Amino acid sequence: MPGGLSPSAALGSPAEPREDGVGESVLDSARLEAARVFAAVVEEIGTGKTEFPQPGSGRTAHRFAALRDVAEQDLCAARLVEGHVDATAILVELGAAPPAPGERWGVWAAEPPGEGLTATRVGAGWEISGRKQYCSGAHSCTHALVTAQTPDGKRLFAVETSAPGYAPVPGTWQALGMAGSDTPDVRFTGVPAVPVGPVGGYLDRPGFQHGGIGVAACWYGGAVAVSRTLHEAARRHADPHTDAHLGTVDAQLHAAWAVLEQAGAEIDHDPEDVAGVARVRSLRVRAFVESVCAHVLTHVGRATGAGPLCHDPRHARNAADLSVYIRQHHAERNLAELGALLARPEARR
Structure with missing residues (x-):
């Protein structure tokens, strides 16, 4: 990882399971561990010891590498760090002030079926009410960017998690995978909010597509972490089948990183997406990296068995976390969109 922070040192040893099996204490430990690493990384960003260059700054591949490095150590912490650095990019791109020292930001913009958030004008300002799903870092973020419906359309708002009316909903994250990412639903009741950018500005900016590739860099780091178990197995026992699985995994990971590096170079060459290819690029890269992660999970599992x-516990967490995280890719729905854009290029913008 760039800078002085050593994620492995910050993480320490994996939490020991209780004698009566996996329970709430283990899940709480994963959440606290991820929050601790998140805070440490953000603090070092603030002091300049750790760097996540802005997308399109000429060093986008370095940004992807920094996200990868955090994800290799703790995929849940990487989910939180990725949200903070994505929020930083969004604020800059939409003309708002970047996070201040000591602030930890999330981006909560998922729009699954359900209640969602509504923003209404109150005097000279805005308030947000409703229920937002998939709020990673709900207990550890100090601020968040959230999407909410307004009379004029969907808009992005900045909120403070210390505000009255902000309440994470207990029990709304049931998965063992990514449990450490602290991703419950959050109930908002008249929470003050500051608009960031114009109506539709969050989705319309090229940086939305660039940020999606940053998520894929985190997936990649998680796959590298899962692959370590296969490397260790191949070193311990000379076996042609294990070697074949390792060779397959290595070739796929090598190709995936080459794709991510190329995407970084292309973003730096055209950060404002004058060519109109950012969405196609994002769909291609995310689809390929997701498929590589799925293959890594399969090959490592087939090579090493249930043991x-x-x-x-660390490998079990890595595998469970990656299995859940890559489901941010919308599978055939995203592939169908990519195919439609390729068949009808005039629909790209």
């Missing part, structure tokens, strides 16, 4: 999943 590491049952007896190695």
Whole structure:
């Protein structure tokens, strides 16, 4: 990881399971561990010791590498860090002030079916009410960017999580995978909000597509972490089948990183997406990296069997976290969109 922070040192040893099996204490430990690493990384960003260059700054591949490095150590912490650095990019791109020292930001913009958020004018300002799903870092973020419906359309707002009326909803994240990312629903009741950018500005900016590739860099780092178990197995026992699985995993990871580096170079060459290809690029890269992650999970599992999943808590967490995180890719829905854009290029903008 760039800068002075050593994620492995910050993480320490994996939490030990309780004698009566996996329970709430283990899940709480994962959340606290991810929050601790998140805070440490953000603090070092603030002091300049750790760097996540802005997308399109000429060093986008370095940004992807920094996200990868955090994800290799703790995928849940990477989810939180990615949200903070994405929020920083969004604020800059939409003409707002970047996070101040000591602030930790999230981006909560998922729009699944359900209640969602509504923003209404109150005097000279705005208030937000409703229920937002998938709020990663709900307990550890100090601020968040959230999407909400207004009379004029969907808009992005900045909120403070210390405000009255802000309440994470207990029990709304049931998955073991990504449990450490602290991603419950949040109930907003008259929470003051500051608009960021114009109506539709969050989705319309080229940086939305660039940010999606940053998420794929986190997926990649998670796949590297999962692959370590296969590397260790191949070193311990000479076996042609294990070697074949390792060779397959290595070739796919090598190709995925080459794709991410090329995407970074292309973003730097055309940060404002004058060519109109940012959405196609994002769909291609995310689809490829997601497929590589799925192959890594399969090959590592087939090569090493149930042993590491049952007896190695770190590997079990890595595999569970990655399996959930890559579901941010919308599978055939995203592939169908890519195919439609390729068949009808005039629909790209």
